[in-house]
Amino acid sequence: MPVYAAVITWSFLLQRDTGLVNHVLVDQLGLLDDRPFWLIGDNSFWSLLVVSVWRNWPFAFLCLMAGLQNVPGELYEAAAIDGAGFWRRLRSVTLPMLRPVNLVLLLVLFLWTFNDFNTPYVLFGGSAPEQADLISIHIYRSSFKTWDFGSGSAMSVALLLFLLVVSAGYLLITNRRRSDHA
Known part of the structure; x- marks a missing residue:
């Protein structure tokens, strides 16, 4: 219900x-x-983008705050003793320590945004404008407006395969980078 109320x-x-x-x-x-x-x-x-970012911002903020709380204070103290200023500590301590959180957050937000049906449907009604026409709206129209369940299910499976390929590629790239740095 909060999603619908917000949109x-x-x-x-x-x-x-x-x-x-x-x-x-x-x-x-x-x-x-x-x-x-x-x-x-x-x-x-742009309206759809603003509403989606606004909806997902609290989750991203909480994840980043949890990641920041796990950064050891000793690293900041050591950087300060070495003479690092704020920007240097941010670049050399904070951002590298938040990298695992950012990697997971980026993938989760991509998957959530790509699969989002509620936001465009509630924002624009049953028919989104051509500029904000997403695959989720196409799947809905094919399945429930024109009663072409075959086309709707084919698009759903294609979307699933696309997201699986993107997720697998993303995980391979991030794991390869992690193993290269280890």
Whole structure:
């Protein structure tokens, strides 16, 4: 339910005439001359991207915070004694220690985003604009709008195989890098 509530809230925020986004951008800040359509046309993909990032940000933030808590404080102390400033400690201590978390987080967020059906369906209704038309919407249309279950299941299997290949390739590359550094 929180996903639906969040996306419905964003659909209200992105309305052309009564949405808060256009009110702030046009009326309050004066950044735009005319009220753009956010849920149809060229801007629909960017709207979908903003809503998806907003939805996934808390999970990514919590994962990164958990990773930061596992960085030993002694490493920062040793870097400070060696004269490393903030940026050097960030580059030499924090980012390398967060690499395993970032690798897993990148794969999980890619898979979640690629398989997301709820966000575009709730944001745009049953028919997403051409610019924000995702494979999940195509699968839904084929299976439940036109009752072509064969085509819908074929697209689902193709999506599964694509994601398996991408995941396997990603894991091979990251494991190869890890074994090279060991």
